[in-house]
Amino acid sequence: MNDNWPRIAYFVLLLLALGGYLITEMRNDFSKSIRQMLAWGLIFLALIAGFGLWDDIRSHVAPPQIVDGNRIELPMASDGHFYIDLRLNGTEIPFMVDTGASDIALRQADAERAGIDVDTLRFVGFASTANGTVSTAPVTIGLVEIGNISDQDVSADVVQGDLDISLLGMTYLRRFARVGFEGETMVLER
Known part of the structure; x- marks a missing residue:
């Protein structure tokens, strides 16, 4: 026997009740009933769209980072990570903050966009990542900026391998006097 029978019976009864109500209401004032149905339908569609697009709306309404003098606030992204945009040699580069990474x-x-000639790099180091061991080349970034905060001659590693995004590790985070959390916001202070 069909396991969906109770559901089908429920939906048929629901449709009959709703249909009976609509027929009764529409008899009194047809145009008013149609306007009300359209209004409720639009409200329902707006709610569905709002829930479906919430992450996109949140990322555009809430700023990805707030820089106020020597204080930087990074709201947690929907994937649970914290992201920050730094200017390397004048070029804005997105990073994921990774307290498990030793270096930048x-x-x-991203290294090429920041003016580093990757063809001349010597990949002599190694790093362990979630995807395995990768070769690295040590580099020095002339200028790293975020808001009014700037650092010169910052050491980093260019990774020979697949990274979805550059990582901001502990060697740079240690430059801050405070790295902490306030709810779902990471706070960096100099």
Whole structure:
């Protein structure tokens, strides 16, 4: 026997009750009933769209980072990570804050955008990542900036391998006097 029978019976009864109500209401004032149904339908669609697009709306309404003097606030992203945009040699590069990473780990594409010639790099180091061991090349970034905060001659590693995003590790985070959390916000202070 069909296991969906109770559900089908429920929906048929629901449709009959709703249909009976609509027929009764529409007899009194057809145009008013249609306007009300359209209004409720639009409200229902707006709610569905709002829930479906919440992450996109949140990322555009809430700023990805707030820089106020020597204080930086990074709201937690929907994936549970913290992201920050730094200017490397004047070029804005997105990073994921990774307290498990020792150094700044630059993707090759980001290193090139920051003016580093990756073709001349010597990949003599190694780093263990979630995807295995990768070769690294030590580099020095002339200028790292975020808001009014700037650092010169910052050491980093260019990673030879697949990184989805460059990583901001502990060697740079240690430059801050305070690295802490306030609810779902990471706070960096100098």
